[in-house]
Structure formats: structure tokens, C-alpha cells
Amino acid sequence: DTGVSQDPRHKITKRGQNVTFRCDPISEHNRLYWYRQTLGQGPEFLTYFQNEAQLEKSRLLSDRFSAERPKGSFSTLEIQRTEQGDSAMYLCASSLGAGLDGYTFGSGTRLTVV
Amino acid sequence: KQEVTQIPAALSVPEGENLVLNCSFTDSAIYNLQWFRQDPGKGLTSLLLIQSSQREQTSGRLNASLDKSSGRSTLYIAASQPGDSATYLCAGPGGGYQKVTFGTGTKLQVIP
Numbered sequence: 074d075t076g077v078s079q080d081p082r083h084k085i086t087k088r089g090q091n092v093t094f095r096c097d098p099i100s101e102h103n104r105l106y107w108y109r110q111t112l113g114q115g116p117e118f119l120t121y122f123q124n125e126a127q128l129e130k131s132r133l134l135s136d137r138f139s140a141e142r143p144k145g146s147f148s149t150l151e152i153q154r155t156e157q158g159d160s161a162m163y164l165c166a167s168s169l170g171a172g173l174d175g176y177t178f179g180s181g182t183r184l185t186v187v
Numbered sequence: 188k189q190e191v192t193q194i195p196a197a198l199s200v201p202e203g204e205n206l207v208l209n210c211s212f213t214d215s216a217i218y219n220l221q222w223f224r225q226d227p228g229k230g231l232t233s234l235l236l237i238q239s240s241q242r243e244q245t246s247g248r249l250n251a252s253l254d255k256s257s258g259r260s261t262l263y264i265a266a267s268q269p270g271d272s273a274t275y276l277c278a279g280p281g282g283g284y285q286k287v288t289f290g291t292g293t294k295l296q297v298i299p
Contacts, residue, residue: 106286115276115289129286164230173221173236173280173287180230
């Protein structure tokens with residue numbers, strides 16, 4: 074296992090288009106998290122899955138955002154009708170248990186909305 | 188609600204200096220704290236995890252301490268090198284067991 078993988082690494086899209094990002098967690102990790110990081114800020118929590126169940130969503134996750142983890146393995150984050158304010162680094166992390174122990178981040182997907 | 192603050196926001200030091208990065212948090216019920224490194228445009232790399240039962244953790248030239256009573260953690264970097272240049276983020280559990288609250292980071296530049 075090579076860690077948490079995210080695809081694509083970079084995405085440039087026109088305002089109004091839909092985009093989808095993928096995250097493949099460490100295989101034995103049952104918990105998966107999405108974070109968003111804007112320039113000069115720390116990552117902010119978006120949503121959390123335990124296996125295939127989405128157990129928590131931040132109010133940052135507007136109705137244009139949807140995340141899935143259909144089989145409890147990889148996850149997708151879709152943004153519909155992108156806006157310039159959506160430009161950010163989207164980070165995925167996974168862990169085996171609660172808390173920070175074993176929390177592993179992917180390299181992120183950098184989204185630029187033009 | 189957990190809030191995490193990091194001081195300074197940016198730091199520039201000559202190579203070889205020892206330095207301390209500071210992190211403060213508001214929820215003293217924190218049960219562990221982690222320091223991460225982030226290189227420009229990249230994801231986060233875990234450096235040190237301190238459990239609440241521990242006071243410090245060491246890895247090579249890095250030493251992290253946790254003082255729950257004062258709500259502070261420090262990351263000490265000994266004999267800094269240009270390769271240490273990065274943003275350092277501290278993070279603690281916030282609002283439950285699942286999500287993590289990050290500070291805004293300290294951007295470190297080590298000048299050769």
C-alpha cells in the first residue's frame with residue numbers, strides 16, 4: 074500500500090462546470106475524511122465517512138457539494154456549478170480508528186476555477 | 188469548539204539555528220495533538236503525534252511537547268537545515284472524535 078492517493082493532482086475548470094475528485098485511502102482504513110485548504114490557511118473539515126456511511130458534514134459543504142463512498146473503499150467529491158470561491162486544495166485523509174493516530178493525508182487535488 | 192492558533196505565522200532563520208514553533212488550543216480536553224509538515228502545493232506529512240498521556244515526543248532533530256494545563260504545544264527543531272523550509276501545522280481533535288482542527292501554520296524559511 075502506497076498511502077492515500079488522490080486524483081487528479083490539478084484541475085482547472087471554467088466557472089459553472091462540474092468537477093469530480095477521487096480519493097483512494099489506505100486499504101485497511103475504515104475512516105475517510107475530506108478537507109479543504111485555501112491559501113495561507115490550515116485545512117478545514119468538510120465531511121467524514123466511516124465505511125460507506127457519511128456520518129458528518131460541515132456547514133462549509135453547500136448543496137453544490139456531494140461526497141460518496143459507495144463500497145467503503147474509495148471516495149469521490151463532486152462540486153456542481155463551480156464558483157471561483159471553490160478554488161482551493163482539496164485534501165483527503167484516512168485513518169483506522171478515532172482521533173489523530175494513524176491519520177494519513179493524500180497529496181491533495183488543487184482546483185482552480187477560472 | 189476547538190480553536191488552534193500558531194505563532195509566529197512566518198519565521199526566517201539562518202541555517203544551523205535552533206528554533207521553536209508554538210501552538211495553542213482552547214479545548215483542554217484534547218486527547219492528542221499532531222504536528223504536520225506541508226511543502227508548497229503538497230499534502231500534509233505527519234511529523235509527531237503526542238498522546239495526552241505523554242508530555243513530549245522526539246524524532247531525530249524534532250521534539251514536540253504538549254502542556255494540556257496551559258493549552259500549548261511546541262515544536263523544537265534543532266540545527267535547522269534548508270530542507271526544513273516548509274509550513275508546519277499543528278492539529279488537534281475538534282468537535283468530536285472524527286474531525287481535526289488545524290492551526291493556520293507557521294511558514295519556516297531556513298536560509299543557507
